[in-house]
Amino acid sequence: MRNPWLDIPLADYESHMSMPAIDQADMLAAQFSDALLRFSPEAVAVIGCAGGNGFDKIDPAVTRRVVGVDINPGYIVAASSRFEGSVPGLEFHVADIQSDPLAFEPVDLVYAALVFEYVSLPESLGRLSGACRPGGRLVTVLQMPSQDIHAVSPSPYRSIQALVPCMRLVSPEEFAGRAATAGFLLESGKTLALGSGKQFAVQMYRRADG
Template sequence: MNNPWLEIPSDDYENHMSEIGQSQILNQLLEKHLNQYKPKKFALLGCSTGNGLEHIDSRITKTTYVIDINPKYLEITYHKFHKTLNLKPYNIDIQNTALDFRDIELFFIGLVLEYVDPLKSLKNIITTLGKNAILSLVIQKNEKTTFVTSTKYKSLEKLSKISNQVNEDNISSFLLQNGLELINRDVIVLNKNKSFIYLNYQLL
């Protein structure tokens, strides 16, 4: 069975995320983290079509690794930004493929762990982190509602087959066992049934 992410047109994804206000929040969070941590080497998992990459200052961030399971998304991202950023695209399924780069200073993961095996994926990600690196996660918490918000972009409904609520405690426990300490946790309420939790961990 093909991963549903391979069947969702980029326009559907972009319009869906914009309509429900989630792309704007992820964009703001990414900008905040880039400005705060000023990484020389940065990685973005689930880059989609490049939302937020316009905030990268190439004078500071010398290399940006963009990772996505959908090769068409990566192609769009590369076309948008390769002239201004030193992009390294990776078309992989993070839960089943190890990464071969190292010394990442900031690794940002926004709304990806809900669609993969979180611990298998994080195991592959941890190997890329340099000393004192920041691992930033954005996860979605639902209460009495469907995981994927309903819009007119029906292709997104395919994601219900693979989406799961992420267990925050399990993630924190796993990361602590692997040398990462939680340094910040915050909640953004989207509506009465949905919120984003963003978590920053630091490799000790």
């Protein structure tokens, strides 16, 4: 089955996420910024980087290597054209994190926001464990399950609705258990609520030593 992310135009995705009724783009960039400030990574990988949302938050005096990973090659082309030359040590990889090798040197911080709803957790976390240095951090943003709110918000960008059949919302508790199996130990977490009524779990993990 072809992954629907390959057929969603970046303009549709970014416009959808930036709609006032959805307002997730700014939230995701803010969480990335918070992670950068908290952990001061020399090297960071952004999983599901799309067009590079939040890359403007990177301080080149602190973070000297930035890895963008996305399944959609068109997203990678757009992110590269936007940030090549302004973000130091920038490299991009087209990869499906549940099935493809992550062909880059391990990093100090892995940021993965609204990614795990679309992938197999054991396979994906196993690969991310190999991409994160021992003692490094994994910061995740999960959309929390709800009985009352559409998992994929309605919007004028109809291509987004192709995600509905393949989206599975994961509870923070389930994710923490899967992450522990892959060597990521939960350090802290918080819940964010947006005006849309959707709630998101932000979790910070430490990669076990050795």
